Amino acid sequence: MTENKSKNLSSEGPLSPFHIEVNRIKRGISLVASGVIGINDFGEDRAVLMTHGGRIIISGDRLTVLIYEHNTVEISGKISEVGFTYGKN
Amino acid sequence: MVRIDCLIFGYRKIKIPKDAVAKVTTRFLHMGVSVKISSDGEFTVRERDREKAHTALSGIEYTESECLGLLGAYKKIKNKPLVFSAVAVCMLFSSLSSCVVWDVRIDGNERITDAQIALELEGAGLSVGAPWWQLDRSKIEATLLRNSSEISWVNINRRGSVAYVSVAEKHTTDGDKSVVPSGYANVVARADCVIEEITVKRGVATVKQGDTVKKGDVLISGVLPAEAGGGFCYAEGCVIGRMSDTIGxxxxxSYVKKSEKSKKIASVDLKIFNFSANIFKSYGNSDTECDIIKEIKTFSLFGKALLPLEISIDYATEYSKEACExxxxxxxxxxxxxxxxxxxxxxxxxxxxxxxxxxxxxxxxxxxxxxxxxxxxxxxxxxxxxx
Incomplete structure (x- = not known):
């Protein structure tokens, strides 16, 4: 007999500073990423966010960038594709 | 969309070249300045973050608008004393006008009229034009309850500049011993009719359904029979009768028709709060008959709150009479x-x-x-x- 236990995040130790959250919004999709150290490229249809672990490549249309404190960045618009690369290059 | 704090504390719109967006966002990210940048390079910066934004934009060509929002509006009119004083006077007037009672609304009353309650309230100190800071609502409620024998509960609420007065009247229920009238009485018919329904509260019914009675006949007797212990009582009850009547x-x-000849303003009175002033009056007598028609104009704020301002105009309307058919x-x-x-x-x-x-x-x-x-x-x- 196996016991199903829900995961308790607090028992897993501190969360990674790298964190992504995607939500559906009125004008498309909102992607919030924390742990961002730089924005390599930003245009109407493409955004490249640099983190310590690698890059987040966002493709879409009518993209807008919103910068918060503590290295948190929100990209909103008609996001069509999100890609990740390992390493800073 | 501009955030509400930007609207209140002021903001500036900055436009940068499209190719510099990535560089500027990275700088803002490092500086911890919160901004929203669209892909065409336009963004808004809070007035308090302006210095940081200048630092972040060093080496980049940009255009900056003047201060916008409430702070921007203040800065604009600050150097225009006339506009500034007008705005200040308006704000002062609006704040002062909210310090007085503009309207008293009464609800919950059925038997007592609004006018009676308003009169009682006026006696207790609450009336249109009374300053709010002088009103002790609990004291007014207590005074009203003490002075009025027909009100059992009262509550005064303030919403904006309007006083809402809720009252509950004293009920005179059947079971209430205090309302039993003293003395003796019969219930008699006040018109010729055929009895349809009879309900006796006190006394003895002397007629039954279907009986024909004449005006003055005893319907419920206040004289108790010997079986019921004898004696007298104050007979009470409800008797429904069917009757007929002719109205002609x-x-x-031939009749006399009055046609209006002229209509002149006889006098104009201006009333602000409880102060009334005559601002126009015509003198002289007319040789023809005339009626005085009074027209009172009241003013309200957006059709809701009644302003304590009234203009009363008396028109002297002259008539001529002619025989018509x-x-x-x-x-x-x-x-x-x-x-x-x-x-x-x-x-x-x-x-x-x-x-x-x-x-x-x-x-x-x-x-x-x-x-x-x-x-x-x-x-x-x-x-x-x-x-």
Whole structure:
């Protein structure tokens, strides 16, 4: 007999500073990423966010960038594709 | 969309070249400045973050708007004393005007009229124009309860500049011993009728359903029979009787018609709060007959709150009289209108069972009548002495 236990995040130790959250919004999709150290490229249809672990490549249309404190960045618009690369290059 | 804190504390719109967006966002990210940048390079910066934004934009060509939002508006009008003072006066006036009672609204009353309660409230200190800071609502409530014998509960609420007064009236229920009248009485018929229904609260019924009674007949007796212990009581009850009545009107063919000759303003009075001032008055007597028509204009704020401002205009309207005659159809319509009004009045406290309308022309006019059959309360209390 196996016991199903829900995961308790607090028992897993501190969360990674790298964190992504995607939500559906009125004008498309909102992607919030924390742990961002730089924005390599930003245009109407493409955004490249640099983190310590690698890059987040966002493709879409009518993209807008919103910068918060503590290295948190929100990209909103008609996001069509999100890609990740390992390493800073 | 501009954030509400930006609108209040001021913001600036900055436009940078599209190719510099990535570089600028990275700088803002490192500096911890919160901004929203669109892909065409336009963004808004809070006024307090302006210095940081300048640092972040060093080496980049950009255009910056002047301060916008409430702070920007303040900075603009600060150097224009006339506009500034006008705005200040408006704000002062609006703040002062909210310090007084603009309207008193009363609800919850059925038997006591609004005017009676308003009079009691005025006596207690709450009236239109009274300053709020001088009003102790709990004290007014206590005064109202003490002075009025018909109010059992009162609550005064303030919403904006309007006082909402809720009252509860004292109930005179059947079981209340204090409302039993003293003395002795019979219940008698106040009209000739056929008894339809009889409900006895106190006393002995002397008639039954279907009996025909005449005006003044005893319906419920206050004299108790020997089986019930004898003696007298104050008879009470409700007796519904069926009765008939005829209402008629006569319209004469010839009548005097008044036609308006002129309408002049006789006087104009301005009333602010409880202060009234006459601002115009005409003198002199007219040789023809005239009616004085009073017109009172009130003003409200957006159709809701009544302003404590009234303009009362008296018009002197001169008339000339001339003899006229109705046509046959006009006579019938006038008679019909008058008869409808009289019938409605007669049936105010009655239920109509049957109506028959008839009319005929006479030598001088038109006669119209309604024969009504209706039920109504026919009981009337007649007190008597025990000797």
């Amino acid at each position: 009107v006569t319209v004469e063919r 109705y046509t046959d159809s006009e006579m019938v319509s006038v008679a019909s209108a008058r008869l409808t009004m009289l019938t409605d009045l007669a049936l105010t406290h009655a239920d109509l069972l049957k109506i028959r309308t008839s009319g005929h022309f006479t030598d001088t006019g038109y006669v119209m009548s309604n024969e009504l059959v209706f039920t109504a309360d026919v009981s009337s209390t007649l007190e008597f002495a025990s000797e």
